[in-house]
Amino acid sequence: MLILLPVCRNLLSFLRGTCSFYRSTLRKQLDHNLAFHKLVGYMICLHTAIHIIAHLFNLERYSRSRQATDGSLASILSNLPHQENYSWLNPIQSPNTTVVYVTFTSIAGLTGVIITMALVLMVTSAMEFIRRSYFEVFWYTHHIFIIYFIGLGIHGLGGIVRGQTEESMAENHPHKCAEFFEKWDDPASHCKPPQFEGLPAESWKWILAPGILYIFERILRFYRSQQKVVITKVVMHPSKVLELQMHKHGFSMEVGQYIFVNCPSISNLEWHPFTLTSAPEEDFFSIHIRAVGDWTENLIRTFEKQYSPVPRIQVDGPFGTASEDVFQYEVAVLVGAGIGVTPFASILKSIWYKFQHADQNLKTQKIYFYWICREMGAFAWFNDLLASLEQEMEELGKVGFLNYRLFLTGWDSNFAGHAALNFDKANDILTGLKQKTFFGRPKWDNEFSTIATAHPKSAVGVFLCGPQTLAKSLSKCCCQYSSLDPRKVQFYFNKENF
Amino acid sequence: MGQIEWAMWANEQALASGLILITGGIVATAGQFTQWYLGAYSIAAGVLVCLLEYPRGKRTKGSTMERCGQKYLTRVVKLFGPLTRNYYIRAFLHLGLAVPAGFLLATILGTACLAIASGIYLLAAIRGEQWSPIEPKPKERPQIGGTIKQPPSNPPPRPPAEARKKPSEEAAGIPTGGPQENPMPVNDEVV
Numbered sequence: 001m002l003i004l005l006p007v008c009r010n011l012l013s014f015l016r017g018t019c020s021f022y023r024s025t026l027r028k029q030l031d032h033n034l035a036f037h038k039l040v041g042y043m044i045c046l047h048t049a050i051h052i053i054a055h056l057f058n059l060e061r062y063s064r065s066r067q068a069t070d071g072s073l074a075s076i077l078s079n080l081p082h083q084e085n086y087s088w089l090n091p092i093q094s095p096n097t098t099v100v101y102v103t104f105t106s107i108a109g110l111t112g113v114i115i116t117m118a119l120v121l122m123v124t125s126a127m128e129f130i131r132r133s134y135f136e137v138f139w140y141t142h143h144i145f146i147i148y149f150i151g152l153g154i155h156g157l158g159g160i161v162r163g164q165t166e167e168s169m170a171e172n173h174p175h176k177c178a179e180f181f182e183k184w185d186d187p188a189s190h191c192k193p194p195q196f197e198g199l200p201a202e203s204w205k206w207i208l209a210p211g212i213l214y215i216f217e218r219i220l221r222f223y224r225s226q227q228k229v230v231i232t233k234v235v236m237h238p239s240k241v242l243e244l245q246m247h248k249h250g251f252s253m254e255v256g257q258y259i260f261v262n263c264p265s266i267s268n269l270e271w272h273p274f275t276l277t278s279a280p281e282e283d284f285f286s287i288h289i290r291a292v293g294d295w296t297e298n299l300i301r302t303f304e305k306q307y308s309p310v311p312r313i314q315v316d317g318p319f320g321t322a323s324e325d326v327f328q329y330e331v332a333v334l335v336g337a338g339i340g341v342t343p344f345a346s347i348l349k350s351i352w353y354k355f356q357h358a359d360q361n362l363k364t365q366k367i368y369f370y371w372i373c374r375e376m377g378a379f380a381w382f383n384d385l386l387a388s389l390e391q392e393m394e395e396l397g398k399v400g401f402l403n404y405r406l407f408l409t410g411w412d413s414n415f416a417g418h419a420a421l422n423f424d425k426a427n428d429i430l431t432g433l434k435q436k437t438f439f440g441r442p443k444w445d446n447e448f449s450t451i452a453t454a455h456p457k458s459a460v461g462v463f464l465c466g467p468q469t470l471a472k473s474l475s476k477c478c479c480q481y482s483s484l485d486p487r488k489v490q491f492y493f494n495k496e497n498f
Numbered sequence: 499m500g501q502i503e504w505a506m507w508a509n510e511q512a513l514a515s516g517l518i519l520i521t522g523g524i525v526a527t528a529g530q531f532t533q534w535y536l537g538a539y540s541i542a543a544g545v546l547v548c549l550l551e552y553p554r555g556k557r558t559k560g561s562t563m564e565r566c567g568q569k570y571l572t573r574v575v576k577l578f579g580p581l582t583r584n585y586y587i588r589a590f591l592h593l594g595l596a597v598p599a600g601f602l603l604a605t606i607l608g609t610a611c612l613a614i615a616s617g618i619y620l621l622a623a624i625r626g627e628q629w630s631p632i633e634p635k636p637k638e639r640p641q642i643g644g645t646i647k648q649p650p651s652n653p654p655p656r657p658p659a660e661a662r663k664k665p666s667e668e669a670a671g672i673p674t675g676g677p678q679e680n681p682m683p684v685n686d687e688v689v
Contacts, residue, residue: 049521052607053521053525056522056525056526056529056531056603056604057525057529059603060529060531060532063532064532099603100601100602100603100606103603103606113606113607113610116607117607117610117611117614120511120514120515120518120607120611121511121614123514124507124510124511124514125507125510127510129506129510129554129563130506130507130510133506133557133560134502134503134506134507136502137502137507421657
């Protein structure tokens with residue numbers, strides 16, 4: 001039952017950890033678990049439809065056979081007596097019984113109807129529109145999968161689908177005896193009446209192992225969530241962004257991973273994922289939460305209350321493929337679009353720590369960071385990070401290490417006017433950073449050719465967290481500007497990381 | 499759960515039930531089951547439900563994603579006015595449509611799903627939700643000549659518009675527009 005396995009995220013993390021000696025492309029497939037879950041879901045729907053239609057025809061034919069009085073093979077088989085367990089074939093016992101009655105009075109029929117309705121409810125509440133706009137409906141409704149699996153296990157218990165017994169096949173094989181059905185009762189014929197038995201339920205064999213794994217996963221999630229999380233610092237950023245710095249015993253993270261967070265005082269059952277914005281070298285881990293829906297707004301409001309005790313937070317994680325490849329390139333080009341900038345907070349901080357401590361694992365000598373955003377407001381906290389990095393680099397005298405360019409794509413004439421007016425000021429008026437904000441989208445051809453001329457002999461890693469169209473143009477540029485000579489500059493595009 | 503608009507989920511559920519009704523009806527009619535005329539009814543009811551439910555209503559909060567090609571049906575559904583706007587009527591309509599299909603096994607699943615959709619619509623109606631059509635915003639045709647403003651009234655170099663406004667606030671006596679003022683208003687002659 002493949003649908004349960006992709007949602008066991010702790011199991012997947014465990015697999016990812018043990019497979020560290022395999023190529024990372026294999027591990028990255030584990031990141032597509034939700035897509036796999038949806039595909040299997042669609043398959044379940046399709047096969048449910050086929051199964052139901054087949055049984056509808058089956059029952060209809062049983063009903064016709066029961067009502068047939070023409071002495072055909074079908075009617076003889078239907079009239080096999082019901083007294084003993086081994087002799088009857090047709091579950092419809094009398095000509096007056098309707099198929100609806102049989103459906104609702106048999107285990108198979110009743111469980112079938114119930115679990116199909118559960119399936120329909122699960123699918124309609126999981127439509128993308130409902131999921132994105134009203135997540136709680138999706139989350140709580142989807143838990144009726146418990147009813148689905150229990151019903152599925154019980155579904156075959158009644159043995160309503162019957163097959164000929166072994167002994168009966170020896171005495172009355174259909175190939176030999178089917179034509180002589182009038183003579184079955186005749187003691188002199190070599191064909192005895194056939195015996196049928198109910199075929200046993202098989203579905204429990206398929207769902208037992210994944211079901212146990214899933215129960216184990218939920219218990220594990222519960223156990224991990226009970227571990228104490230200490231909130232060391234709460235920062236309220238402008239544009240309704242909340243930063244939580246936390247500490248948990250035994251928690252270790254890599255760059256680019258995410259955690260699931262639960263706040264029991266808001267909702268007991270909801271777990272929401274957030275990318276980690278702290279570096280592994282720091283002694284706390286942090287997340288930045290923006291108010292985008294019910295749960296996040298409630299969370300921010302709870303933390304804003306100054307005189308009430310800090311609410312308890314439960315954390316599960318970290319999950320996700322780590323992005324250690326970033327540290328392997330001499331020159332790294334990092335492109336973050338919109339909310340895609342969040343994993344880069346962790347990466348930039350980590351690169352900076354490694355650089356300060358002259359970590360041998362860090363091959364990076366230069367970073368080009370491109371941040372493309374429609375409007376800066378929601379990511380003002382990232383500005384602070386860049387500003388502090390800028391300042392630290394000045395203090396260490398390594399101003400050239402991090403080059404960043406910010407692109408504001410949602411600009412109007414007001415912005416441009418202000419920028420033109422403050423042209424000769426040292427700091428950018430929008431962000432306060434030394435680097436001026438550009439307006440519009442970056443011209444990748446210019447950027448890539450500049451980088452190629454500046455680093456003629458290096459391997460340049462290009463990392464993107466953003467939309468698919470951007471991925472296409474970046475990978476095209478990588479191919480275009482990689483030199484034919486393998487000793488000269490080569491651009492490597494990494495899009496599976498995020 | 500406070501902000502959910504139940505009608506959106508009821509709409510998805512009803513659309514799914516319509517499709518299930520059509521499928522069950524086709525199976526019953528094509529297989530010539532007993533009482534197959536109920537299957538034919540179920541196809542018709544399913545088609546009606548699908549046509550009614552295909553255009554998604556507008557959410558009260560936030561933007562709504564339209565279904566592909568729904569604007570033609572939106573016009574038709576809008577024509578019925580309060581019959582389609584009110585969710586009580588929809589709830590009872592769906593319940594009524596569902597009942598006859600419940601007598602045939604092939605379509606009974608459609609009945610159950612449509613009954614659930616009807617229940618959710620009833621909940622939506624009790625909470626005061628309404629169906630409103632998603633209308634495309636009329637494209638604003640650019641007025642010819644409307645964006646041509648008064649030509650600049652002071653010679654270059656000129657600071658941008660906001661900077662030009664500042665001196666007029668600070669010193670009330672100086673005429674607006676900077677050092678040069680045109681003796682008569684200047685209009686462009688483009689019609």
